Every structure is written in C-alpha cells, then in structure tokens.
Amino acid sequence: MxxxxxxxxxxxxxxxxxxxxxxxxxxxxxxxxxxxxxxxxxxxxxxxIMRSVKAAEHRLLDTRTTKRYVGARGDRQFAAAMIDLVFGTATDSGRVASLQAPGGTGALRVLAQFLAAVRPEATVWLPDPTWLNHEAIFAAVGLKTAYYPYYDRERSELRFDALCERLRSAAPGDIVLLHGCCHNPSGADLDEAQWRTLAGLLLERDLIPFVDIAYQGFGRGLDEDALGLRILAEQLPELLAASSCSKNFGLYSERVGCAMVLARNPREAEIATARMTVHARTLYSMPPDHGAAIVRTILEDDALLxxxxxxxxxxxxxxxxxxxxxxxxxxxxxxxxxxxxxxxxxxxxxxxxxxxxxxxxxxxxxxxxxxxxxxxxxxxxxxxxxxxxxxxxxxxxxxx
Ligand SMILES: Cc1ncc(COP(=O)(O)O)c(C=O)c1O
Known part of the structure; x- marks a missing residue:
C-alpha cells in the first residue's frame, strides 16, 4: 500500500x-x-501608512546598525510600553508578564499554548458570535471551547443577562474570552456598569478573564477602550490579555502584538513570562523586529506619540x-x-x-x-x- x-x-x-x-x-x-x-x-x-509610523521608520533606518535576533521575548522596552498602553495605571506593572508576539493572533496563540500547559482541563468560553479564528486557535492547542450568549442578531442588541446566566454555570477555573472593545463581528460593547457586574461575577465564580484587545483606540479612545480590561485588572487576581498593533498603528503586515498575563505578584509574573518564552521558542522562535521597533519608537517619543x-x-x-x-x-x-x-x-x-x-x-x-x-x-x-x-x-x- x-x-x-x-x-x-x-x-x-x-x-x-x-x-x-x-x-x-x-x-x-x-x-x-x-x-x-x-x-x-x-x-x-x-x-x-500612518505619518507617525513613517517618521519612526525613517528614524530606525537612520540609526539601526544591526539585524541581530531580538530573542524569544522580543523587545523588552516594547513589551513594557505595551503594558502601560493597555493596563494604564490599573495595576502595578510588575505584576504583568508581557512578551512581544507576531500580531494579535500570535499573542492569542502563545497564551492559548500557555493555558493548555497550565490548565489543560479548562473550558475556554467564547462569545457567540466571535471572531472566526478564536475557536480554531484554542482547538489547535487541544483546549475545549464553549459559547456564552453575547449578541442577539434578531434584535441587534447585547444579551447581557443571558451572558451572566451562562457564565454562572461555568466551572471554577474556566477561562472567559472577552473582546476588550469594538466587538468583532457585532460592534456591540459592554458599558462600564456591565463590566463591573461581570468583574464581580468572574471573581465570585473563580473564572479567569482572557481579554482580546485588537482595536484599542478605534472605539471611544485609547483609555476608554481599555476601561473594561482595566476594571477586571483592578478587581481580579489574574487575567490574560492579547493585544494587537495591526489596526491602531496600521501595522497589519508587520505582525506586531503583545501577550500579557496579570499575575498575583511579580514573582509569578516572571514565571509566566519565562513560560510564554518557552512557547514562543517552539512556535516561531523569535518575533519579527521591525513593527515592534516602530511601535516602541512612537510610544517613547512625545512628538510622535x-x-x-x-x-x-x-x-x-x-x-x-x-x-x-x-x-x-x-x-x-x-x-x-x-x-x-x-x-x-x-x-x-x-x-x-x-x-x-x-x-x-x-x-x-x-x-x-x-x-x-x-x-x-x-x-x-x-x-x-x-x-x-x-x-x-x-x-x-x-x-x-
Ligand atoms: C478580535 C480579533 N482578535 C485578534 C485579531 C488578530 O489581529 P492580528 O492581525 O494582529 O493578528 C483580530 C483581527 O482581525 C480580531 O478581529
């Protein structure tokens, strides 16, 4: 044969x-x-290409002298700047593990791999509907997925009560994926009161939020769009976040994202970073440099910012x-x-x-x-x- x-x-x-x-x-x-x-x-x-991106690129072209590997963690200053951009002052940045990843998708996949290693029995709860790639990303690492009601297509509105009811039946330790803002595909976001109610529910039920924030700045504003994530970060001991710079910096083809884990303390955050680094190493070894260098250049320079x-x-x-x-x-x-x-x-x-x-x-x-x-x-x-x-x-x- x-x-x-x-x-x-x-x-x-x-x-x-x-x-x-x-x-x-x-x-x-x-x-x-x-x-x-x-x-x-x-x-x-x-x-x-955005003006600020072009200007940062020119600067990089003039000043860079090497194309050495960036290492599996990527650019640490980029990763630190992304913690500030996403978490603001909601938490002590020492509690946040972060790793440069190839796009928001790369960040989601590293975190999925991380979860599959530390919590293989967990179910990942996804909103119904959600971005088409979510289920496949978690399935690829062998994690179970289930859906919670999010949006009523007939009435064109959020299903917040049904969402809460379904999540109350999730097992303690399960993971709840949430869109930080600009929900894909519905455009319907939770308001502040709903985020606060959800934070209480997740805390009470011992569920771990995983926030996919791919459109920060596209909805109400940079800080406003991170409000839900920051409410969760203030109230919950642990949280995962996948951030993308594809949309808000227009760096689609450069593949820039950041995988982040809010830990209970800096020691656990360091362990989380080390674990994510191991996953990155086997997935793609090291992230591409150029796009993250642009983002870092912008975030660290007042005029470009x-x-x-x-x-x-x-x-x-x-x-x-x-x-x-x-x-x-x-x-x-x-x-x-x-x-x-x-x-x-x-x-x-x-x-x-x-x-x-x-x-x-x-x-x-x-x-x-x-x-x-x-x-x-x-x-x-x-x-x-x-x-x-x-x-x-x-x-x-x-x-x-
Ligand atoms: C909800 C959501 N998450 C993540 C991503 C991934 O973005 P990236 O292109 O940075 O991988 C997208 C892209 O469309 C998205 O809509």
Missing part, C-alpha cells in the same frame, strides 16, 4: 473572509465595495461619522429606526440581518461584498456610497 502523505488529503474548508477577498479581487466591476476583511480604509479605499494620537482620533472620528451617516441613510430610506443600532456600535464591524441568498445577491447584483454571517466592515464603505448602499440593502431585503 502506498504511504503517500498526500494521497487522501482533501483541501481544508475555505476561510470565508479570505475567500471573499479573492472573489473581490477577481471582480472587474469598478464600483464594487469590499466590506470583508478588517482593515481601515480611507475615502479612496486606501490603507495608507502626540501625532499618533491625532491620527488615531481622525480614524476613529471617520468611522463613527460613517456609522451615524449609515444609520441616518437607513432611517431615511426605510422610514424606520431598525438600523439605529449601527450608530451605537464601536469599531469597524457591525452585523446586518441578511440570509446567505441575500448576501450572495448583494455581491452578484450590486458588487457589495459582505461576509457570510452578515458582518460588514463599516470602515470599508466610502462616505460617498453610503446612501446607495442603504438603498441597495433595503432592495435586496425586499426582493427575497
């Missing part, structure tokens, strides 16, 4: 978001709109402006406030209630590319097309 490795191998199921990007690229229609993959786009549909803040604010205002415009366009075209929730969401994403046939119809008849679960990237919608978009969606909903 043949021992050929590939003889019976089938192709994996297509990643719906990447597959949509492929279809979009092959579509020759000039007016087509890509609302799929989560990148910020300006009015012209471009994702330019100020400029980055203002660039980020402009992006945030643009997205929030698009949300308001979109909700208004739907209100005018439909005569109802059914889509009012779009104005109250945060970050890039929101969900439209459309059937698979309607999503297919949007693509074939209007050149509008929407992810199969109805997720739209609001930032991918040019302002000049918003009114047409609302009318097209309403026409599609009427047709089928």
């Amino acid at each position: 043949s021992q050929a490795l590939l003889a019976a191998l089938q192709p994996p199921p297509a990643d719906p978001i990447l597959a949509l990007g492929g279809l979009f690229a092959a579509d020759p229609r000039p007016g087509r709109i890509d609302l799929g993959i989560g990148i910020y786009k300006d009015e012209a549909g471009a994702t330019p 100020t400029d980055w803040h203002s660039e980020l604010e402009a992006i945030r205002e643009d997205m929030n402006g698009k949300r308001l415009h979109l909700a208004k366009a739907f209100r005018q075209a439909s005569g109802t406030d059914e889509f009012g929730y779009l104005a109250h969401g945060f970050g890039m994403f929101s969900l439209l209630t459309l059937s698979p046939a309607q999503i297919e119809h949007a693509r074939s008849a209007f050149g509008i590319y929407i992810v199969e679960d109805g997720r739209i990237n609001v930032a991918g919608l040019p302002t000049s097309r918003i009114d047409d978009f609302a009318e097209a969606i309403l026409a599609i909903r009427k047709a089928r």
Whole structure:
C-alpha cells in the first residue's frame, strides 16, 4: 500500500473572509465595495501608512546598525510600553508578564499554548458570535471551547443577562474570552456598569478573564477602550490579555502584538513570562523586529506619540461619522429606526440581518461584498456610497 502523505488529503474548508477577498479581487466591476476583511480604509479605499509610523521608520533606518535576533521575548522596552498602553495605571506593572508576539493572533496563540500547559482541563468560553479564528486557535492547542450568549442578531442588541446566566454555570477555573472593545463581528460593547457586574461575577465564580484587545483606540479612545480590561485588572487576581498593533498603528503586515498575563505578584509574573518564552521558542522562535521597533519608537517619543494620537482620533472620528451617516441613510430610506443600532456600535464591524441568498445577491447584483454571517466592515464603505448602499440593502431585503 502506498504511504503517500498526500494521497487522501482533501483541501481544508475555505476561510470565508479570505475567500471573499479573492472573489473581490477577481471582480472587474469598478464600483464594487469590499466590506470583508478588517482593515481601515480611507475615502479612496486606501490603507495608507500612518505619518507617525513613517517618521519612526525613517528614524530606525537612520540609526539601526544591526539585524541581530531580538530573542524569544522580543523587545523588552516594547513589551513594557505595551503594558502601560493597555493596563494604564490599573495595576502595578510588575505584576504583568508581557512578551512581544507576531500580531494579535500570535499573542492569542502563545497564551492559548500557555493555558493548555497550565490548565489543560479548562473550558475556554467564547462569545457567540466571535471572531472566526478564536475557536480554531484554542482547538489547535487541544483546549475545549464553549459559547456564552453575547449578541442577539434578531434584535441587534447585547444579551447581557443571558451572558451572566451562562457564565454562572461555568466551572471554577474556566477561562472567559472577552473582546476588550469594538466587538468583532457585532460592534456591540459592554458599558462600564456591565463590566463591573461581570468583574464581580468572574471573581465570585473563580473564572479567569482572557481579554482580546485588537482595536484599542478605534472605539471611544485609547483609555476608554481599555476601561473594561482595566476594571477586571483592578478587581481580579489574574487575567490574560492579547493585544494587537495591526489596526491602531496600521501595522497589519508587520505582525506586531503583545501577550500579557496579570499575575498575583511579580514573582509569578516572571514565571509566566519565562513560560510564554518557552512557547514562543517552539512556535516561531523569535518575533519579527521591525513593527515592534516602530511601535516602541512612537510610544517613547512625545512628538510622535502626540501625532499618533491625532491620527488615531481622525480614524476613529471617520468611522463613527460613517456609522451615524449609515444609520441616518437607513432611517431615511426605510422610514424606520431598525438600523439605529449601527450608530451605537464601536469599531469597524457591525452585523446586518441578511440570509446567505441575500448576501450572495448583494455581491452578484450590486458588487457589495459582505461576509457570510452578515458582518460588514463599516470602515470599508466610502462616505460617498453610503446612501446607495442603504438603498441597495433595503432592495435586496425586499426582493427575497
Ligand atoms: C478580535 C480579533 N482578535 C485578534 C485579531 C488578530 O489581529 P492580528 O492581525 O494582529 O493578528 C483580530 C483581527 O482581525 C480580531 O478581529
């Protein structure tokens, strides 16, 4: 019998978001709109390099003299600056273990590996719905996952009471994954009171929060978007956090993220860092340097930091402006406030209630590319097309 490795191998199921990007690229229609993959786009549909990033790159080009390995922990000053950015003054930074990782995904995977080693029996509770990659990341390290209710697609609102009820049935020691802000795919975030209620519940039930914060600065502001994580950090003894610099620094291709563990004391934090380092070593050995060096340069320089803040604010205002415009366009075209929730969401994403046939119809008849679960990237919608978009969606909903 043949021992050929590939003889019976089938192709994996297509990643719906990447597959949509492929279809979009092959579509020759000039007016087509890509609302799929989560990148910020300006009015012209471009994702330019941020000014502060360019300036930091120039500085690095002029001053760097070596391309030596950065070590499995990555750049320690970067990792320290990320603790400040994410945790603020919510906790003593000595209690936070941190490690530079290749993107938010790399950070999630290192932390998943860490959890699989220290708490293999735990269930990781994920919000329903959540980012498509979450389940696969935890499955890849052999951890069990389960879902807690998060968002009601029919009513376009949070399911906070159901969320609390389900988490009360989780076993002590289980892990609860939370989106720090700008929930993907719904755009619906917890408010301060809900974060505080949740913190009390996690403490009471002995559950460990794992905060995925991939859009800090895209919702209400850098500190405001970290509020939930900081409330948890103030109240709970332990917490995991995966942060991404892909979106807020526009460093998508550079792969910059940070894996963090809040420990009960500095000694345990040091052990956590050492353990994460071991996992990094076997996963990819060392993270790529360039993007993290850019982030560190910006975070450590007052002028660059100020400029980055203002660039980020402009992006945030643009997205929030698009949300308001979109909700208004739907209100005018439909005569109802059914889509009012779009104005109250945060970050890039929101969900439209459309059937698979309607999503297919949007693509074939209007050149509008929407992810199969109805997720739209609001930032991918040019302002000049918003009114047409609302009318097209309403026409599609009427047709089928
Ligand atoms: C919720 C969430 N977490 C993590 C990530 C990972 O981001 P990165 O590109 O930095 O790996 C994303 C990216 O889309 C995301 O939406």
